[in-house]
Amino acid sequence: MTADPHPTAGSASHHGHDHAHCIADALMRADALCAERGARLTALRRQVLELVWNSHKPRGAYAILEDLSQREGKATAPLTVYRALEFLVEHGLVHRIESLNAYIGCAAPGAVHSGQFLVCETCGNAVEIDDPRIRAAIGTIAAEHGFQVSRPTVEVRGTCTDCQEKTP
Template structure:
């Protein structure tokens, strides 16, 4: 499990390239159109392992585009990316993070550092199974699940 670039170094450019390649293949397979703007928004979301807000994305876009994008444009791109399973919305932060495995339907569980905001998506069948069992017992039908666990990552827990 990757917590952040400082405590667990890795080739982050590989993360971005892999996410964009997966997005292209997934959209093509689903007959969805990954426009240049949607692709650029996805790339901006993947710039770090920290959730990014729509207005932060808007500010980054305005630095890279000849014309300024409007908030509805960014929200439409994020809605598309979320519908395709390419990003997740972190409700507690009102922000978005890239999904490392969009080709597999899954329930989302996240570890979120309260200090540095580094966020890790957990791929844990035990959590999904527990949620499924609890809902089966109660007869509740889940449309969407998003478990957010907050605390301190190993880097932020280290004493100075």
């Protein structure tokens, strides 16, 4: 374990917003969504979801694993976390950022969307976008190729506004 270049946010780091509210909100929506679907948001899964929402930075499975182990006070197996993440991803509560092998809370669970992200290489924050133009453009070109889309992935690496200002 080496030093994390993008330390996890505390309770209020992203633009100084009330992140505790983010978390609470995400958990509430997850509860509602799972209840509606008859999916079981168990204590473990809820815990993992909360840990994913700990910041707006994508987090690796093993980072979450460490957090979980610490909270539980005992070592947890990787599989435990992966299974919970699998459930959360399946139900659209969490997205996987392919280019980082990491996971991030979904900003709009329940809504139809395709998972598009602006990932800042400096601070590590990832903002979920869902631009209809991108979606449309992908749909169009796929159609032109006779390609049937199942899962579009858009991950734009770059520098966010804040980080541009800090290093001009």
